[in-house]
Amino acid sequence: MSKSLKEIVLPVAGGTALALSAALLIANMDYGQKKIASLESKVEQVSLQAEDAAQRASQEAQTVSELRQKVAEIQVLSEQRAAAGSDMTEPALPKEGAFGLGREAMPEEVAAWDVDVLPDGRGLPEGRGDVFTGDEVFAEKCASCHGDFAEGVDNWPVLAGGFDTLGDKDPVKTVGSYWPYLSTVWDYVHRSMPFGEAQTLTADETYAIVAYILYSNDLVDDDFELSHENFAEFEMYNTDGFVIDDRPELEYSKWRTEPCMENCKPSVEITMRATFLDVTPEGGGESVMNDASAEDTPTFVANAPASNTPSDTASGTESVAVLSADIDPKLIASGQKVFRKCQACHDVGAGAKNKSGPQLNGLIGRPMGSVESFNYSKVFKTAHEEGRVWDEAALAEFLAKPKSFMKGTKMAFSGLRKEQDLDAITAYLKSVGD
Ligand code: HEC
Numbered sequence: 001m002s003k004s005l006k007e008i009v010l011p012v013a014g015g016t017a018l019a020l021s022a023a024l025l026i027a028n029m030d031y032g033q034k035k036i037a038s039l040e041s042k043v044e045q046v047s048l049q050a051e052d053a054a055q056r057a058s059q060e061a062q063t064v065s066e067l068r069q070k071v072a073e074i075q076v077l078s079e080q081r082a083a084a085g086s087d088m089t090e091p092a093l094p095k096e097g098a099f100g101l102g103r104e105a106m107p108e109e110v111a112a113w114d115v116d117v118l119p120d121g122r123g124l125p126e127g128r129g130d131v132f133t134g135d136e137v138f139a140e141k142c143a144s145c146h147g148d149f150a151e152g153v154d155n156w157p158v159l160a161g162g163f164d165t166l167g168d169k170d171p172v173k174t175v176g177s178y179w180p181y182l183s184t185v186w187d188y189v190h191r192s193m194p195f196g197e198a199q200t201l202t203a204d205e206t207y208a209i210v211a212y213i214l215y216s217n218d219l220v221d222d223d224f225e226l227s228h229e230n231f232a233e234f235e236m237y238n239t240d241g242f243v244i245d246d247r248p249e250l251e252y253s254k255w256r257t258e259p260c261m262e263n264c265k266p267s268v269e270i271t272m273r274a275t276f277l278d279v280t281p282e283g284g285g286e287s288v289m290n291d292a293s294a295e296d297t298p299t300f301v302a303n304a305p306a307s308n309t310p311s312d313t314a315s316g317t318e319s320v321a322v323l324s325a326d327i328d329p330k331l332i333a334s335g336q337k338v339f340r341k342c343q344a345c346h347d348v349g350a351g352a353k354n355k356s357g358p359q360l361n362g363l364i365g366r367p368m369g370s371v372e373s374f375n376y377s378k379v380f381k382t383a384h385e386e387g388r389v390w391d392e393a394a395l396a397e398f399l400a401k402p403k404s405f406m407k408g409t410k411m412a413f414s415g416l417r418k419e420q421d422l423d424a425i426t427a428y429l430k431s432v433g434d
């Protein structure tokens, strides 16, 4: 029974398998064909897209070349216009092929913005005004800030005077002394004054005010009238005081040459510690000076050139500064801080040089005015001749009020006000050797 069953079942099963695999094959073929078809259609799509892109690219290339041509045309045109000396402040050429946004500005709108006046008078509206009228308008509209005579009230700008100050350290730059073009005055006043009420002045008022400002600068007489006709003739005081900046052409290249690397110093010697010179910041407990005891407070070798050594001290160029243990190191440290007020002009320590003031090594016990290479003022020369010597009392008195202790000294220092600063600086100066 089992055998016959097998015999029946197997062929059936085999037949089924055969049928199934045939079906599968057909299905597969079907699938394959669909796949091919879809791939084919994709290829078609892609090639269509490629064509499309190519077409767009060529369109864009054409646009670009058209734009290039336009730019070239405009360049040629503007060159021609410039060469023909035509007015470069004229409105730009109308633009073709705009985006269709906005509208043409109306002539009135353009005129409202087009208020600039150029040095040769272009842009000025017709009109006139005299000093007399200007005086009145100025008194009414400007004097509250600029003063009746344009001299400036409080900190408001001065508009007159300052003629002989242009070469000074603090020149008084006014309309009269400094401004190179009258057109700037007209333009500025008309455009932006009175402060807070800009562009309320009529053309005639502006002519009158400008005439009055010139008058208050003594540049015209009281019967002067300014108008669009005589405007361009007027020459300002400082017209030639400005130069074209030619540094980019003439100077910059000189600064860009290769750095000199010849004749360098063969070796470098360390002559002092940075903490002591006060070039490293304090804080963080790192500084030697912070919790220094007398033993580890830095000492250094004084190595001043003989010429800098005060005449009465040992002429040897090397001597070691030994700190006496009775000077409080904290006081020295705070004296070192006070010395920051002096170090723009005074140097101390090994190899100390004269700056605008003499080096101050070994000051206590040193004759006044005795640094040979330093050119002292008369009062110090006299003190030196009289054999006066720096001691703590004299130093404290001098540093408290330099000008009254040494009448006529050229030390431009107002003095140390605090007693403790005087003690500290004395301690510090004692600590820096001789
Ligand atoms: C409310 C105060 C005030 C009034 C009124 C006023 N100004 Fe001024 N003016 C100023 C101030 C502030 C400035 C400086 C503005 C700035 O630097 O931007 C100035 C600057 C100027 C300057 C330029 C000065 C310079 O050297 O830079 C001129 C010129 C001037 N004013 C003229 C006038 C005239 C003319 C009037 C009257 C029509 C007038 N001002 C009214 C406050 C005033």
Ligand code: HEC
Binding pocket: 338, 339, 341, 342, 343, 344, 345, 346, 356, 357, 358, 360, 363, 367, 368, 369, 370, 371, 375, 376, 377, 378, 380, 399, 408, 409, 410, 411, 412, 413, 416, 425
């Ligand atoms: C702006 C520069 C300047 C400053 C800051 C300055 N000095 Fe002087 N100091 C001088 C000049 C210049 C002299 C020479 C004075 C003279 O010839 O009249 C001088 C002279 C001295 C002298 C006399 C030296 C001698 O050889 O007789 C002492 C001491 C002195 N200064 C200490 C100090 C001290 C300490 C400080 C800081 C608290 C200080 N100075 C700040 C410029 C300055």
